[in-house]
Amino acid sequence: xxxxxxxxxxxxxxxxxxxxxxxxxxxxxxxxxxxxxxxxxxxxxxxxxxxxxxxxxxxxxxxxxxxxxxxxxxxxxxxxxxxxxxxxxxxxxxxxxxxxxxxxxxxxxxxxxxxxxxxxxxxxxxxxxxxxxxxxxxxxxxxxxxxxxxxxxxxxxxxxxxxxxxxxxxxxxxxxxxxxxxxxxxxxxxxxxxxxxxxxxxxxxxxxxxxxxxxxxxxxxxxxxxxxxxxxxxxxxxxxxxxxxxxxxxxxxxxxxxxxxxxxxxxxxxxxxxxxxxxxxxxxxxxxxxxxxxxxxxxxxxxxxxxxxxxxxxxxxxxxxxxxxxxxxxxxxxxxxxxxxxxxxxxxxxxxxxxxxxxxxxxxxxxxxxxxxxxxxxxxxxxxxxxxxxxxxxxxxxxxxxxxxxxxxxxxxxxxxxxxxxxxxxxxxxxxxxxxxxxxxxxxxxxxxxxxxxxxx
Ligand SMILES: [Zn+2]
Ligand SMILES: [Zn+2]
Numbered sequence: 001x002x003x004x005x006x007x008x009x010x011x012x013x014x015x016x017x018x019x020x021x022x023x024x025x026x027x028x029x030x031x032x033x034x035x036x037x038x039x040x041x042x043x044x045x046x047x048x049x050x051x052x053x054x055x056x057x058x059x060x061x062x063x064x065x066x067x068x069x070x071x072x073x074x075x076x077x078x079x080x081x082x083x084x085x086x087x088x089x090x091x092x093x094x095x096x097x098x099x100x101x102x103x104x105x106x107x108x109x110x111x112x113x114x115x116x117x118x119x120x121x122x123x124x125x126x127x128x129x130x131x132x133x134x135x136x137x138x139x140x141x142x143x144x145x146x147x148x149x150x151x152x153x154x155x156x157x158x159x160x161x162x163x164x165x166x167x168x169x170x171x172x173x174x175x176x177x178x179x180x181x182x183x184x185x186x187x188x189x190x191x192x193x194x195x196x197x198x199x200x201x202x203x204x205x206x207x208x209x210x211x212x213x214x215x216x217x218x219x220x221x222x223x224x225x226x227x228x229x230x231x232x233x234x235x236x237x238x239x240x241x242x243x244x245x246x247x248x249x250x251x252x253x254x255x256x257x258x259x260x261x262x263x264x265x266x267x268x269x270x271x272x273x274x275x276x277x278x279x280x281x282x283x284x285x286x287x288x289x290x291x292x293x294x295x296x297x298x299x300x301x302x303x304x305x306x307x308x309x310x311x312x313x314x315x316x317x318x319x320x321x322x323x324x325x326x327x328x329x330x331x332x333x334x335x336x337x338x339x340x341x342x343x344x345x346x347x348x349x350x351x352x353x354x355x356x357x358x359x360x361x362x363x364x365x366x367x368x369x370x371x372x373x374x375x376x377x378x379x380x381x382x383x384x385x386x387x388x389x390x391x392x393x394x395x396x397x398x399x400x401x402x403x404x405x406x407x408x409x410x411x412x413x414x415x416x417x418x419x420x421x422x423x424x425x426x427x428x429x430x431x432x433x434x435x436x437x438x439x440x441x442x443x444x445x446x447x448x449x450x451x452x453x454x455x456x457x
Contacts (some may be wrong), residue, residue: 001410007031008032008128012453013407017088017132021453022145025079025093025128032095032122033103034074040097042070044083044415047090077253087134088396090403094125131403137396140362140376141448142404144412147172147204147359147372148218148279148310148342153188154179157347161427164189164201166348169420170355171413174200174368178218181208183225194429195434197441198448202368206279209261216291217265218310221369222274226265241263251303253295266305275369277340278306281326282319294326301330301337308372311392312341312379313358320357320381324392338372339393341379357381360391360401380405408451415444 007029015021027034034040045067072079085091100122108115150156151163158166160177164186167175177186184203193201207217207226219226229237244260251259269276278300281292292300300306311323327339341357348354361368362376371377378393378401389405391398419440422433450454 001414002406003031005128005407005411006306010128010130011450011455014138014452015085015130016138017085017134018349020082020084021132022080022082023130024080025095026077030105032097032100032126034077034079034105035100036074036076036101037295038097038099039071040079040095042072042079042081043067045072045092045094046086047092049087049089065215067296085130088134088137088400089134090399091130091132093128095128096125097122106375113335128155129403129407131400131407133319133400137362137376137400140364140451141366141367142401143173143200143361143363143366143381143406144358144409145172145176145200146279146342146357146359147173147176147178147220147340147370148313148344148369149177149208150179150206150344150346151177151185151188153182153185158349160185160187160189161192161346162424163345164193164199164421165423165427168197168199168423169417170348171409172358173198174202174361176202176204176220176368178204178206178220180206181227181231183222183227195426195441196438198366198445199441200366200368207265209265213290214258215261215265215268216279217262217275217306218279219269220275220277220372222272224271224272226268226274228271229268237264251295252419254293254299255296258296259299260288262300262305271371275312275372276305276307277342278308279310279342280313280319280323280344282322283313283315284319290322297326298330298333301326301335302333306337306392306398308338308340308377310342310344310379311339312381314343314345314354314356317381317383327392336375338377339379340372340377341381341392351384356383360397360404363395375390411447411451412444415440415447419444 009026009028011024104119108119122407149163151160152158153160164175179185183205186201186203190201202221204220205225205227207219209215210230241264244263248260248263250256266276278319281297283291285291301309309327311327312320340359343354343357345354358380359380360380361371363371369387378391378397381390391401422437422440425433
């Protein structure tokens with residue numbers, strides 16, 4: 001976590017673009033404190049679109065001459081800034097003061113020789129950041145979630161409730177349980193989440209064409225199960241697939257039967273309003289064979305047999321790398337598909353190693369399915385053996401998602417982590433923790449509202 005997140009709070013941290021907004025900066029700890037009788041220098045710097053003219057004074061040093069420096073005085077320990085935030089971008093705000101002497105710690109004053117450099121710290125720039133957004137994004141909630149999860153109701157290890165609880169603990173805002181062959185196993189988690197929370201458990205399933213089947217297709221938010229049709233009415237499917245032979249052009253070099261079943265599954269899922277996700281083509285089966293050959297994968301992406309591509313999965317970095325290459329190749333050939341990142345986890349108790357991927361979805365009214373369909377999603381990769389977080393998706397969203405990854409989600413995830421043990425006790429039967437659980441959940445909601453400026457007046 002960036003140290004400034006523990007030193008300063010900025011409210012709101014997200015503002016609308018192309019209008020004036022007021023932000024409040026509070027100093028949280030002794031690195032630099034804000035005193036009402038001290039004047040501070042503040043610079044508000046757009047990270048991207050700068051209006052500075054290009055001339056010879058614009059050397060690294062010369063830029064200082066053109067930057068507006070405000071003198072501000074805190075009120076009740078808070079620096080308030082009103083600014084016109086032009087365009088969609090990150091803004092970095094630098095703060096320093098040369099007037100802090102009167103508030104120097106007595107321990108420092110007693111030995112100024114030893115602590116001179118510490119005493120001068122407020123004279124160095126401290127930097128905090130905000131992000132300005134055009135209206136469509138500004139009005140959307142940023143949710144982090146997983147669209148592909150298994151539990152012990154099929155071949156996973158943990159119950160739906162413990163699975164969901166662990167995702168909440170790991171900083172997820174939603175978790176879609178998509179067990180093999182069965183629709184809405186998430187209901188068994190939902191029935192235990194009978195407390196006030198913003199955590200979402202939408203319906204889902206992973207579709208296979210019969211037991212021991214070959215197809216793996218993730219279906220989110222549909223009103224009915226496609227797996228159930230495979231179970232209850234295989235004859236109807238056979239007939240309809242047969243009829244598709246006449247209606248559909250099967251590309252060369254792909255298996256006709258498999259392709260037609262994929263078409264059928266897609267059409268059936270869409271009848272029920274599902275969001276169809278193509279998962280893990282480079283799942284390396286028994287370390288000898290990829291799950292879906294590249295010609296079939298390309299046909300699925302190009303012919304619209306899915307609504308979104310699971311570009312980041314729970315496999316290793318090599319599998320994700322090949323999925324990224326496949327996606328770029330499809331894009332080069334004119335495909336424009338939303339992307340998601342999902343763990344496809346089968347356990348949540350494996351040293352946290354299963355939480356390798358997630359999706360940021362920018363939703364209206366928390367409608368995850370609709371937001372992904374409209375392309376408002378970013379795939380996130382966090383391999384457990386490295387600290388870096390990588391984001392994939394439309395440039396504009398990735399830029400914003402980078403800001404959220406650095407400034408929003410670390411604090412959000414910390415609050416979610418505090419819920420973890422209490423939530424686990426609750427779903428395992430200790431109902432006495434309900435008030436505490438709801439209070440901790442409320443803290444997550446309150447932080448989100450403050451960060452995005454949705455605080456009630
Ligand atoms: Zn699968
Ligand atoms: Zn799966």
